[in-house]
Amino acid sequence: xxxxxxxxxxxxxxxxxxxxxxxxxxxxxxxxxxxxxxxxxxxxxxxxxxxxxxxxxxxxxxxxxxxxxxxxxxxxxxxxxxxxxxxxxxxxxxxxxxxxxxxxxxxxxxxxxxxxxxxxxxxxxxxxxxxxxxxxxxxxxxxxxxxxxxxxxxxxxxxxxxxxxxxxxxxxxxxxxxxxxxxxxxxxxxxxxxxxxxxxxxxxxxxxxxxxxxxxxxxxxxxxxxxxxxxxxxxxxxxxxxxxxxxxxxxxxxxxxxxxxxxxxxxxxxxxxxxxxxxxxxxxxxxxxxxxxxxxxxxxxxxxxxxxxxxxxxxxxxxxxxxxxxxxxxxxxxxxxxxxxxxxxxxxxxxxxxxxxxxxxxxxxxxxxxxxxxxxxxxxxxxxxxxxxxxxxxxxxxxxxxxxxxxxxxxxxxxxxxxxxxxxxxx
Amino acid sequence: xxxxxxxxxxxxxxxxxxxxxxxxxxxxxxxxxxxxxxxxxxxxxxxxxxxxxxxxxxxxxxxxxxxxxxxxxxxxxxxxxxxxxxxxxxxxxxxxxxxxxxxxxxxxxxxxxxxxxxxxxxxxxxxxxxxxxxxxxxxxxxxxxxxxxx
Numbered sequence: 001x002x003x004x005x006x007x008x009x010x011x012x013x014x015x016x017x018x019x020x021x022x023x024x025x026x027x028x029x030x031x032x033x034x035x036x037x038x039x040x041x042x043x044x045x046x047x048x049x050x051x052x053x054x055x056x057x058x059x060x061x062x063x064x065x066x067x068x069x070x071x072x073x074x075x076x077x078x079x080x081x082x083x084x085x086x087x088x089x090x091x092x093x094x095x096x097x098x099x100x101x102x103x104x105x106x107x108x109x110x111x112x113x114x115x116x117x118x119x120x121x122x123x124x125x126x127x128x129x130x131x132x133x134x135x136x137x138x139x140x141x142x143x144x145x146x147x148x149x150x151x152x153x154x155x156x157x158x159x160x161x162x163x164x165x166x167x168x169x170x171x172x173x174x175x176x177x178x179x180x181x182x183x184x185x186x187x188x189x190x191x192x193x194x195x196x197x198x199x200x201x202x203x204x205x206x207x208x209x210x211x212x213x214x215x216x217x218x219x220x221x222x223x224x225x226x227x228x229x230x231x232x233x234x235x236x237x238x239x240x241x242x243x244x245x246x247x248x249x250x251x252x253x254x255x256x257x258x259x260x261x262x263x264x265x266x267x268x269x270x271x272x273x274x275x276x277x278x279x280x281x282x283x284x285x286x287x288x289x290x291x292x293x294x295x296x297x298x299x300x301x302x303x304x305x306x307x308x309x310x311x312x313x314x315x316x317x318x319x320x321x322x323x324x325x326x327x328x329x330x331x332x333x334x335x336x337x338x339x340x341x342x343x344x345x346x347x348x349x350x351x352x353x354x355x356x357x358x359x360x361x362x363x364x365x366x367x368x369x370x371x372x373x374x375x376x377x378x379x380x381x382x383x384x385x386x387x388x389x390x391x392x393x394x395x396x397x398x399x400x401x402x403x404x405x406x407x408x409x410x411x412x413x414x415x416x417x418x419x420x421x422x423x424x425x426x427x
Numbered sequence: 428x429x430x431x432x433x434x435x436x437x438x439x440x441x442x443x444x445x446x447x448x449x450x451x452x453x454x455x456x457x458x459x460x461x462x463x464x465x466x467x468x469x470x471x472x473x474x475x476x477x478x479x480x481x482x483x484x485x486x487x488x489x490x491x492x493x494x495x496x497x498x499x500x501x502x503x504x505x506x507x508x509x510x511x512x513x514x515x516x517x518x519x520x521x522x523x524x525x526x527x528x529x530x531x532x533x534x535x536x537x538x539x540x541x542x543x544x545x546x547x548x549x550x551x552x553x554x555x556x557x558x559x560x561x562x563x564x565x566x567x568x569x570x571x572x573x574x575x576x577x
């Protein structure tokens with residue numbers, strides 16, 4: 001459980017809130033690069049950290065994201081015309097460049113210099129790995145660009161999708177590090193999902209349904225190790241990475257791709273669930289990409305607004321027959337929606353004063369502990385939180401068999417960091 | 428079904444009864460941490476060190492039979508440093524196993540411990556821990572206890 005004030009502190013990310021200030025220390029995914037596909041394409045509305053923004057790519061290919069509303073009379077610039085290196089408001093023609101600087105006020109004489117006095121709040125928007133990243137913090141604290149491996153391998157080796165999740169970012173993220181639910185909620189998918197099936201590790205999973213967990217602090221966050229019996233005097237380890245504040249990377253299976261998530265607050269009651277899959281050592285196959293586009297693995301089929309087709313308005317298309325037959329444990333199809341449906345059912349912001357955690361929830365307890373610890377150090381002493389340093393980002397999850405008495409952080413030391421062009425450790 | 432408005436209609440009655448947590452230090456480093464932890468305000472926690480075979484010593488100085496203490500616990504938390512002197516985990520673990528009481532072990536100071544000592548500690552506690560946490564700071568134990576409603 002958390003006290004109410006702790007729950008509020010961790011779940012509120014709007015401007016001026018402690019957690020909001022901390023999120024504003026990082027580069028965060030804002031849009032898929034495909035959402036701004038060409039110069040002078042239509043602008044895109046996006047809400048991040050409770051701020052309504054408009055993003056556009058100008059005539060010269062420069063991208064920017066800024067306050068959605070025109071400084072004149074508050075009209076949404078989503079109706080604007082993206083032309084000649086600026087976004088022009090459809091109401092009275094005020095025009096802004098990608099930095100939010102007003103560059104034309106048609107009703108005022110150019111010589112008056114009035115336009116120079118108008119500037120919308122804006123943030124940098126940078127493309128990397130098929131994602132447009134933004135940094136919403138103070139300019140003097142802007143960190144180097146993100147170094148996550150999925151975003152630095154060639155485009156043909158990586159796939160990214162996003163979906164709307166109608167729940168606070170923290171409960172979605174906590175689902176990503178709650179390793180103990182996998183043996184229940186997703187048990188029907190290990191041997192059927194094309195992006196999971198066939199791995200030797202799946203047999204360890206299925207033959208030992210009671211994993212033992214070890215939670216270890218890492219420089220950027222946590223390693224969450226789930227251990228199962230393997231051959232004589234050996235353990236099969238699945239090691240998940242959590243890097244602050246909201247990056248999770250799940251242990252891979254066999255020769256499949258490795259995958260993970262970012263959980264980015266839209267506001268306090270919704271978040272973007274970003275899902276990536278990649279291979280460090282080879283291009284993705286057509287079959288893999290097709291499966292990802294089809295909502296397999298951790299991906300989900302969505303509508304044009306990135307809302308899942310199975311959502312709370314249609315009861316997530318729950319199939320009670322499939323549930324009864326054991327095809328799916330909850331009756332909801334697909335790993336991503338199995339997670340999202342249950343997390344949304346908790347309510348927009350779950351009341352953590354009422355929960356009853358148990359020992360296997362130590363990954364979640366530790367993540368909250370680290371977030372609160374980092375918040376305190378940031379707020380009181382200005383110490384930048386973990387997860388900004390590129391070293392904290394160049395990490396991998398791993399599935400590996402190790403001798404029974406070995407610390408997994410030692411046995412999997414090389415497997416838990418990026419090794420360019422070398423396949424991730426997987427069983 | 429899960430809107431903010433609907434959340435107001437959730438039943439506001441208690442949904443659990445208190446759980447008894449027994450915290451046992453396995454070595455000298457663990458004992459220091461447990462003594463500091465015991466100084467906090469806890470509703471349902473008992474703090475002990477090992478007094479001898481089958482015996483625990485509570486922080487108030489009284490001794491109690493290990494089996495009797497475990498019998499009243501819903502969860503046993505073992506606290507140790509990473510010095511490879513946690514062999515008593517086996518005795519406690521066996522009693523917990525017989526009594527079907529869940530065990531969690533916290534290794535404090537593990538992040539900076541020498542590999543050899545940590546390996547030895549892990550070999551001693553792993554067979555008897557259903558959950559193992561290697562924490563950088565001792566404050567985590569208190570946070571975990573609070574999270575578990577101790």
